[in-house]
Amino acid sequence: MRFFISLIASVLLIHRTAAAVVPAINLWEKGAPSGDGNTTEEKVNVRVFPAEKPNGAAVIICPGGGYGGLVTGGEGTGIAVWLNKHGITGIVLEYRLPGQKRSMVPLLDAQRAIRTVRARASEWKIDPKRVGVMGFSAGGHLASTAATHFDAGKPDSADAVERQGCRPDFAVLVYPVISMGEKGHAGSRQNLLGSAPSAEQIKFFSGELNVTAETCPVYVTHPVDDKTVSVENSRLFYQALQAAKVPAKLLELPSGGHGLNGYKGPMWDAWQVGSLEWLGELKIIPAGGVH
Numbered sequence: 001m002r003f004f005i006s007l008i009a010s011v012l013l014i015h016r017t018a019a020a021v022v023p024a025i026n027l028w029e030k031g032a033p034s035g036d037g038n039t040t041e042e043k044v045n046v047r048v049f050p051a052e053k054p055n056g057a058a059v060i061i062c063p064g065g066g067y068g069g070l071v072t073g074g075e076g077t078g079i080a081v082w083l084n085k086h087g088i089t090g091i092v093l094e095y096r097l098p099g100q101k102r103s104m105v106p107l108l109d110a111q112r113a114i115r116t117v118r119a120r121a122s123e124w125k126i127d128p129k130r131v132g133v134m135g136f137s138a139g140g141h142l143a144s145t146a147a148t149h150f151d152a153g154k155p156d157s158a159d160a161v162e163r164q165g166c167r168p169d170f171a172v173l174v175y176p177v178i179s180m181g182e183k184g185h186a187g188s189r190q191n192l193l194g195s196a197p198s199a200e201q202i203k204f205f206s207g208e209l210n211v212t213a214e215t216c217p218v219y220v221t222h223p224v225d226d227k228t229v230s231v232e233n234s235r236l237f238y239q240a241l242q243a244a245k246v247p248a249k250l251l252e253l254p255s256g257g258h259g260l261n262g263y264k265g266p267m268w269d270a271w272q273v274g275s276l277e278w279l280g281e282l283k284i285i286p287a288g289g290v291h
Contacts, residue, residue, distance in 0.1 A: 022047040022077075024094075027112045030159075032096065035104025044109050045094045046116065048124060049080035055087035056127035057285050059172070060113045062093055064137030067106065067191035070094060074263040075136040086276055088285060089126055091117060095142065098192050103201065106192075110146040111166035115153065118164040130284050132170040132216075137229060137258065138188045140176020141207070144237060147171040147218060148210035170284055171218045172275050175226055175258055178207040178233035185229045211240040217247040219278045221271040228258035249278055 024045035031039030046060070061083075063075040070076070072092060080090025095109040096102070114131060121128040135143030150167035157163050177185045180193060180202045193201050203209050218241055222234035234250060241248035251274050253260070256267035280287035 022049060025116075027109060027116055032105070033108055034102055035108060036102075042096060044096055044112070046113055047077070047080075047092045047094070049077070049084055049090040049092070050124065051084040051087045051089055053087050054089055054125045055285055056125070057087070057130040057132070057279070058089040058091060058117055058121075058124070058126040059083055059132050059134045060091045060093050060110070060117065060168075062095065062110060062133060062135035062139030062142045064135070064139040065097075066185070066187045067098055067138045067141075068187070069097070071136070071139075074259075075139060078263065079134065082272065086285065089124060101194060103192050103194075103205070106142050107145050107149060110142055111150065112161065114146065114150075114166045114168055115161045115164040119161045128164075130169055132172065132284070133168045134172040134174070135176060136174045138177050138185070138192075140173040141178060141188060141192075141205075143168075143171050144173055144176055144178055144207035144218075145205060145210075147216050148207055148212075149204075167214070168216050170216050170279070170282060173218065173220045173234070173237070174271060175222050175229055175260070176220065176233060176237070177229050178237045180205045183230055183232045183236065185233075208236040208240040211237070211244045211246065213244050213246065215241065215244060215246045217282055219249050219251070219275050221251040221253060221274065223253040223256040223258070223260060223267060225255055226258045247282070249274075 024047055027044045032042045032044055033039050061076055061079050063071045065071050076092040080092055083090040093113045096105040117131050118128040133143040133146050147168055152165040153163050155163055177188045180189050220234045220238055222231045224231050238250040253267045260268045279285045
């Protein structure tokens with residue numbers, strides 16, 4: 001037991017150290033919108049992990065945490081470091097948690113992150129047409145919401161960031177919460193929408209009800225033995241993607257549970273290899289570069 005506690009502590013220390021040496025960039029320097037016409041002085045940070053040999057692709061990473069916290073280690077900095085090994089710039093989004101009837105703030109942060117990456121694409125050696133989102137658990141819900149709610153930007157805005165579109169070019173969802181209905185995750189729904197959400201809120205934040213032909217290509221993976229977030233979430237989203245003829249792939253894993261055995265092992269490796277191969281097929285990254 002002491003060995004495992006020590007191991008976990010070491011992993012957390014590594015992630016904290018990695019985050020500490022990567023500068024935080026505040027997305028909302030002139031005030032963060034609350035979704036109701038007001039702004040706050042909250043800082044919303046992204047941390048950019050550039051690849052040593054960038055291929056131009058970038059992924060904005062949305063950690064999980066049930067909209068009650070952020071798992072920025074295994075579902076944040078650890079993912080960025082892995083993406084770097086394959087030439088992909090990893091960008092960890094430390095999005096705001098909703099609470100106090102602010103259900104729109106995570107989505108506003110994700111959209112702003114996408115716009116920011118495109119606005120600074122040249123500086124960060126990124127192709128603005130190869131900017132995707134990746135999310136885990138509730139972060140998967142956020143990524144799926146960003147994939148289904150987007151705009152082309154405001155060309156007449158004085159803010160160069162707001163002139164950029166916020167449609168992701170692709171999305172990778174790992175054991176995601178998708179629905180805010182009965183097959184969704186009660187804790188995430190409570191934290192995002194409160195105890196008595198309206199029918200309009202449930203529809204807006206249920207990814208399977210918002211897929212259109214304009215939705216970006218999506219890779220979804222989910223262990224069938226997930227007791228925290230039912231695999232039905234991923235199945236519903238995949239079915240909606242297929243119905244809209246959106247390029248998509250669903251990888252159902254036979255085991256691993258929520259968190260896939262603590263972000264390690266053959267099930268964890270399977271979705272990572274599979275998603276990279278899929279990105280290669282889409283020509284987002286060079287094909288055959290998986291290692």
